[in-house]
Amino acid sequence: MATTTPTRTPVAAAPIPNHQPEIRRARRKANLVGWLFISPIVVGVVAFQFFPILVSIGASLTDWNGISAPKFVGFRNFTELFGNDPLFIQTFKNTIYFTLASIPLTIGIGLVLALLCARPIRGVAFFRTAYFAPYVTNVVAIGFVWFWFFQPDNGVVNGLLDQIGIPGPQWLSSSTWAMPAVIMVSVWQGIGYPMIILLAGLQGLPAEYFESAKIDGAGAFQRLRFITLPLLTPHFLFLLITQFITSFQVFGLIYVMTKGGPGHATSVYIFNIYQNAFGFGKVGYASAMAWILFAVIAAVTFLQWKFQKRWVFYS
Numbered sequence: 001m002a003t004t005t006p007t008r009t010p011v012a013a014a015p016i017p018n019h020q021p022e023i024r025r026a027r028r029k030a031n032l033v034g035w036l037f038i039s040p041i042v043v044g045v046v047a048f049q050f051f052p053i054l055v056s057i058g059a060s061l062t063d064w065n066g067i068s069a070p071k072f073v074g075f076r077n078f079t080e081l082f083g084n085d086p087l088f089i090q091t092f093k094n095t096i097y098f099t100l101a102s103i104p105l106t107i108g109i110g111l112v113l114a115l116l117c118a119r120p121i122r123g124v125a126f127f128r129t130a131y132f133a134p135y136v137t138n139v140v141a142i143g144f145v146w147f148w149f150f151q152p153d154n155g156v157v158n159g160l161l162d163q164i165g166i167p168g169p170q171w172l173s174s175s176t177w178a179m180p181a182v183i184m185v186s187v188w189q190g191i192g193y194p195m196i197i198l199l200a201g202l203q204g205l206p207a208e209y210f211e212s213a214k215i216d217g218a219g220a221f222q223r224l225r226f227i228t229l230p231l232l233t234p235h236f237l238f239l240l241i242t243q244f245i246t247s248f249q250v251f252g253l254i255y256v257m258t259k260g261g262p263g264h265a266t267s268v269y270i271f272n273i274y275q276n277a278f279g280f281g282k283v284g285y286a287s288a289m290a291w292i293l294f295a296v297i298a299a300v301t302f303l304q305w306k307f308q309k310r311w312v313f314y315s
Helices: 020-059 074-084 086-117 124-136 137-148 156-163 178-190 192-203 209-217 220-231 232-248 252-257 269-279 282-310
Strands: none
Touching: 020 086, 020 124, 020 282, 074 124, 074 282, 086 178, 086 192, 086 232, 124 178, 124 192, 124 252, 137 156, 137 178, 137 252, 178 192, 178 220, 192 232, 192 269, 220 232, 232 282, 269 282
16 A cells, blocks of 8 residues: 655745844943043043144234233234244243253153162062152142242251261252242152153063173173163153153142243243233133144154154064
8 A cells, every 4th residue: 555755845944133223222322331431531521621722723823911801812812922922932941941950850860760679679669659759649639838938037948068078059049949949849759650660661571681681791780771761761752751751741749849031941831821821811822722732732742753663672
């Protein structure tokens, strides 16, 4: 008896659910939550950085006191700066003087302190904290304290000099000694930052380089000169860039300790901008000065970055 094979009815494939709308909704919700979290920062950056930058660009081309309606003058502010403002040139020279004196001292002393604090000795954590503490201390408090330290009659500095038979100068009242006094305070306050940066670099150096150098008979000074310093050049580049920007924008110590005096001996570029904007009501003129400062810092930073290949070694 022949058997017949039952025929099977084909079953339709189940439709693949489309989850794209749900995925898009979830993605939009996640993006919204993310924007809500960062919105305070975004609003702050736009309101207090981007918007003032745009305003300063326009103000630099106007004669404006910050209150009345601005009057467009084109590039007259820039031409007056270089042609009819001797104080602009003097404050620029004072800033260069401060920068060229403070940067080598700050980085050099910071390197020495980093080398000392890298040694495994008891209590080294205390010294690291003590050296770094002035960097995070309020600059107004530091300025007031050192202002009294440098008093010619009853100040601590001249008192110590008298103990060793050296007559102390007038310091902040002297056009010769006022800027060196500010530089000393700036270096004292700022050495903690390069110390921490270089200390981190020292702790990350490969130990096998030094072990090989010891086997070859290299002394401590040779290891420092031919191994440690070349390997730290990326950190030196970073410090040169950041310290230059910081030094060219020094203001707090000058304002608290000398007010730019005596006789504009310590009047630096940022202090001149401050005086023009808030003292003389020349907001447009000060804005032009600010953009010249930006151009100088950008140009020097570009040159530092461009010529790094000649002396920076990346291990």
